[in-house]
Amino acid sequence: MNGNVELLNFIYQNSQMGVITIKQLIGIAEDNNFIKHLESQYNEYNEIHKAAKELLNKNGFDEKGISAFAKIRTYLMINVQTLTDKSSSHISEMLIIGSNMGIINAVKNLKKYKDAETEILSLMERLLRFEENNVQELKEFL
Helix, strand or coil, rough: CCHHHHHHHHHHHHHHHHHHHHHHCCCCCCCHHHHHHHHHHHHHHHHHHHHHHHHHHHCCCCCCCCCHHHHHHHHHHHHHCCCCCCCHHHHHHHHHHHHHHHHHHHHHHHHHHHCHHHHHHHHHHHHHHHHHCCCCCCHHHH
């Protein structure tokens, strides 16, 4: 597998995790302002996810999504972590931790695949900026 495909699949999986997680949290969150913020995040993750899929398909590759096990594990983790605390503050903290992991992995992948095609690098940089922005915006809900 070449670097372009590996980087695109990273973007695809990262954004897929964002879509899945945010969708679940929208159903758990109780504060309407926070839910609106989550919906905005969901929309951007979804746009990045679609763009990664289109680039993969355009280059003749199939997308490799998150495994069923990872989806179930994430679903259960979110349910356990929000069982006793559904506050915007707690959910924001969870999302900030996730976005920080995304930032670290994005920076590593940008360095690892610095020779990838410009269009793919741009999408990776868009995801990185989005994750960084998420952290800043979520701080107001802590």
